[in-house]
Amino acid sequence: MSTPSTTTPMSQRDKNRARTRRDIETAALEMFETQGYHATTVDQITRLAGCSNATFFRHFRSKEDVLFANDDAAARELARFVDERVDRAHTLGALAEPFAAYATSLLVEATSDAQRLTRLVMTTPDLEARSLRMRLKWEHAVSRTLASESDSDRTSFDDVLLASLAVSCLSTALWRWQEVDISDDVGTLTKAAFESAVRLGSR
Amino acid sequence: MSTPSTTTPMSQRDKNRARTRRDIETAALEMFETQGYHATTVDQITRLAGCSNATFFRHFRSKEDVLFANDDAAARELARFVDERVDRAHTLGALAEPFAAYATSLLVEATSDAQRLTRLVMTTPDLEARSLRMRLKWEHAVSRTLASESDSDRTSFDDVLLASLAVSCLSTALWRWQEVDISDDVGTLTKAAFESAVRLGSR
Known part of the structure; x- marks a missing residue:
């Protein structure tokens, strides 16, 4: 969802457009969550959202597009x-805590549509191929953040690698979380993934 | 490319179909490598392959499809x-050597179309989103191999995580390799990625 600028006031037309887009997202999310992504049609989404299919396709190119309407926001988060x-170090150990907190905010406290969509993408086995786009966005956002903490003006090999390793830990934890009946909460599971990663490197 | 069965002899019709498919793959690869993936059209591919567009679309759904014609073979490799x-251990250290050897076989000695296509996908910045599919295939193939070495009949959390971490090392090395003028060979670069990963975990 595009964030309205805080400096330029939105016209009534822009406001209506933004509201329609949010209505479509909310309707799609509700259908995806209740009956599954694949079983949901654009017709069902627009019926629930109270708009025409033509309006849907003015906002989204496809049903899949709705899934990724918020992936930039999720990566920024x-x-x-x-x-x-x-812990300001550039190590797996220093990233375990913020990644675990993010996983908890995403899967346990998910309240916004952005969080619910990301949760849906990352924990639905059928959407595994699509979930890769989210992983790539996460990798880019994290490696850029790490790079910004260095004096160098370009992203180093280690920043890119560390971001990729950390996202591997997060995705593995999220997949494990949805896969079976797990009593561990997702934050604990994410921290365990980082600890395993360190162990798989050192032993 | 589908591998012909070794037990059932192929009919002449099947042989012709397989040869046409190989001709299209080879033509596409040549166009992609010489003028880039995005600049290449299906028309150009079929002109070079000496077949009609209808024939192309009997074998591949799209231009992109050709890129992934061999991804299962690349994953098996x-x-x-x-x-x-x-080194039979299930650690990053034990995987550094086989992954480095694979990277070398893929990027330096690439002779088959399968290898050349994988090299193209993994080292073309524009194809980054598409390269994720290759990463996923690699992760699955490696975690299954690791699982088959255990007594357990299902893939463990550590197998999945280790495969994902190792593929992160490989992809980061491949991207680094294409990114700048690197004097290191890709095998050395891959081993360095595994060493960095261990360091990023332990320090």
Whole structure:
């Protein structure tokens, strides 16, 4: 969802457009969550949203497009957790805490449509191929955040690698979380993934 | 490319179909490598392959489809290197050698169309989103190989995580390799990525 600028006031027309877009997203999300992504049609979404299919396609190219309407916001959110972490080192250990907090905010406290959509993409086995786009956005956002903490003006090999390793830990934890009946909460599971990663490197 | 069965002899019609498919793949690869993936049209591919567009679309749904015609074979190839490794441990250290050997076979010695297509996908910045599909295939193939070495009949959390971490090392090395003028060979670069990963975990 595009964030309205805070400096330029939106026209009534823009406001209506933004509201329609949000209505479509909310309707799509509700259908995806209740009956599954694949079983949901654009017709069902527009019926629930109270708009025409033509209106749907003015906002989204496809049903899949709705899934990724918020992926930039989700990536920025993870980068914010990394940016605000206590341990400033560029190590897997220092990223375990902010990644676990992000996973919890995403899966346990998910309240916004952005969070619910990301949760849907990352925990639906059928959407595994699509979930890769989210992983790539996360990798880019985290490596850019790490790079901004260095003196160098370009992203180093280690920043890119560390972001990729950390996102591997997060995705593995999220997949494990949805896969079976797990009593662990997702934050604990994410921290465990980072600990396993360190162990798989050192033993 | 579908591998012909070794037990059932192919009919002449099947042989012709397989040859046409190979001709299209080879033509597409040549166009992609010489003028870039995006600049290449299906028309140009079929002109070079000496077939009609209708024939092209009987074999491939799209231009993109050709890129992934061999991804299962590429994944099996990486799994074979892992399967034949000397150090049988399930650690990043044990996977550095087979992954480096695979990277070298892929980027330096690439002779088959399968290898050339994978090299193209993994080292073309414009194809980054598409390269994720290859990463996913690699992750699955490696985690299955690791799982087959355990007594357990299902893939463990650590197998999935280790495969994902190792593929992160490989992809970061491949991207670095294409990004700048690097004097290191890709095998050395891949081993360095594994060493960095261990360091990023432990320090």
